[in-house]
Amino acid sequence: MLNRRAQGVTAARLAWFRTHVPAADLFVPDGVAAAEAAIATIVAQGHDALCLGGGDGTFMLATAALLALAPPRIPALLPLRLGTGNAVHDVCGSSPPTERGLAHDLARAADPGEHPTPLRLLDVDGRLTHFTGVGLDADWAADYARLIKRHVGTGRLLPLVRGAPGYALTALALTIPRLIRRPFVSVRLVARGPAARLDGDGRPQQQFSDGDILHEGPVTMASASTVRSYSAGFPYFRHVDQIGNAFELKVAFASASDVVRHAQRVLAGAPDPTRILDFAAHAIRIELSTPARYHVGGDALPATRAFTVRTSELTIPVLRTPRAH
Numbered sequence: 001m002l003n004r005r006a007q008g009v010t011a012a013r014l015a016w017f018r019t020h021v022p023a024a025d026l027f028v029p030d031g032v033a034a035a036e037a038a039i040a041t042i043v044a045q046g047h048d049a050l051c052l053g054g055g056d057g058t059f060m061l062a063t064a065a066l067l068a069l070a071p072p073r074i075p076a077l078l079p080l081r082l083g084t085g086n087a088v089h090d091v092c093g094s095s096p097p098t099e100r101g102l103a104h105d106l107a108r109a110a111d112p113g114e115h116p117t118p119l120r121l122l123d124v125d126g127r128l129t130h131f132t133g134v135g136l137d138a139d140w141a142a143d144y145a146r147l148i149k150r151h152v153g154t155g156r157l158l159p160l161v162r163g164a165p166g167y168a169l170t171a172l173a174l175t176i177p178r179l180i181r182r183p184f185v186s187v188r189l190v191a192r193g194p195a196a197r198l199d200g201d202g203r204p205q206q207q208f209s210d211g212d213i214l215h216e217g218p219v220t221m222a223s224a225s226t227v228r229s230y231s232a233g234f235p236y237f238r239h240v241d242q243i244g245n246a247f248e249l250k251v252a253f254a255s256a257s258d259v260v261r262h263a264q265r266v267l268a269g270a271p272d273p274t275r276i277l278d279f280a281a282h283a284i285r286i287e288l289s290t291p292a293r294y295h296v297g298g299d300a301l302p303a304t305r306a307f308t309v310r311t312s313e314l315t316i317p318v319l320r321t322p323r324a325h
Contacts, residue, residue, distance in 0.1 A: 001027040001038055001062065003054030007148075007166075008082030008097050016099060017053075020106065032061065039065040042075065049109040049116075049319065050075040055083020056130070060297040063121070063316045064128050076116035076317045078109045084144065084166075084298070088130055090229035091119070092318050108319060118315035120226040122247055125307050129297035131230075131237075132309055134286060135185050135221030136175070136252070138293045142300035143174040184218035185292050189251070192283035192310065198248075202239030204280065214279055220254045222286060224309045243280040247311055251277040283310035 002009050002017065009028075017026055025047075027038040039062055042050055052058050059079050066074050079089045081097045095101030108114055124132045148166045191212045196204035208214060215222075223236075226247050230236030240248040253275050286294075291303035 001029065001035070001042065001050060001052055003035070003052075003058040003083065004028050004030045006054040006058060006083045008080075009053055013053075013082070013097075013102075016102070020103065035061055036065045040069060043069055043071045046073075047075045049078060049114075051078050051080055051106060051109050053080045053082040056087055056298045058083055059088050060129050066316065067128065067314050074317055076109075076114070076319050078105060078319045080105055084149075087225075087227055087229045087298075088119070088318070091227045092320055114319050116317035117320050119318045120245065120247075121312040121314055121316065122224060122226055123310050123312040124296045127296045128312060128314065130227045131223065131225035131298075132294065132296050133221055133223030134187065134288065134292055134294040134307075135219060135223075136179060137221050137223060138295040138300055139178060140170060140175045141295040141298050142293050143178075144170045145300060147174060179220075184220060184253075186218050186289035187222055187251075188216045188287040188289075189214040189222065189249070189279075190285040190287065191281060192285055192308065193281070195246075195249075195279055195281035195284070198239055198243075198278040198280055202242050202278070214249070214281070214284065215251050215277060218253075220252045222249070222251045224249045224281075224284070226311070239278060239280070245311060246280040246282050247309070249279040249281050249284060249309075251279075283308065 002014065014028065027042065029035040029038045035058075043066065050062065052062050059077065062077065077092075079086075079092055079094055080102060081089050081094050086094070095104045119130065121128050121130060122132060144166065147170050152166075152169070191208045191210055191214055193210050195208040195212070195214060197206035197208070197214070199205045223230075224247050225237040225240060228235050228237050228240050237248040237250065285306060285308050287306045288304070291305055293300055293303050294307060295301065
């Protein structure tokens with residue numbers, strides 16, 4: 001199933017899929033309602049695997065639709081790198097979006113030897129996702145949607161701003177200037193159940209109980225995730241696979257100059273107690289002193305004063321085999 005509006009779903013790629021996937025097995029919906037209808041058809045047809053052409057938003061739309069239908073058997077998901085955010089694509093070892101890479105992923109999905117594993121999810125005030133956050137990453141998500149998805153990337157300039165160029169343009173034109181003007185958001189992070197502060201190796205070093213304050217004060221961003229990757233291969237949540245069924249919460253403190261100078265090191269998950277705090281938690285309440293935007297799965301949401309993040313009892317099967325070509 002291809003998201004017709006995803007940046008990587010170009011006319012040339014769509015033509016390639018039409019020649020490599022049987023017509024009855026290829027779905028190219030336009031809009032949420034059409035995508036949900038396509039998911040219902042895919043479930044009814046009893047497919048074993050579903051390849052998704054789009055970003056993290058496309059993946060979570062399909063996940064929510066599949067879990068809402070609650071069929072006896074959910075097809076294993078394999079995301080294709082054809083969207084903006086690709087955190088879950090890193091988890092699944094999806095191939096580069098070349099003809100060879102896409103063919104490799106389609107073959108993986110059709111291979112009966114591939115065995116899916118469950119992907120843990122977050123519940124953010126009733127919305128399912130694999131990562132969420134407030135601060136810098138939410139601002140960037142909103143800026144990218146405004147500048148690239150709704151303006152520059154809608155016409156003939158799209159080939160010039162697809163992928164990394166669009167990311168950089170968004171940061172330089174909107175996100176970094178705002179960070180200079182307003183470097184921090186003031187948050188209060190409240191445990192809703194047991195939580196722990198982690199050391200640089202991911203080991204618990206301080207325990208918290210329900211109602212305890214994990215952190216209070218200005219931050220650049222506060223983000224929670226059940227997956228290791230932040231996107232683009234950066235293992236920002238590098239402890240998430242060693243903390244059981246908890247999610248990893250990262251709190252970052254950085255000025256605009258810190259972001260520019262140390263972004264690669266920080267996104268790679270390097271321990272830095274002066275700029276990063278790590279926690280393992282099962283549920284937290286994020287309270288804001290003034291309304292601020294937040295994102296769920298990379299989709300920016302309107303400003304709020306508070307939201308709750310908790311581990312979901314639901315999981316979704318995914319193919320995790322890393323790239324081997």
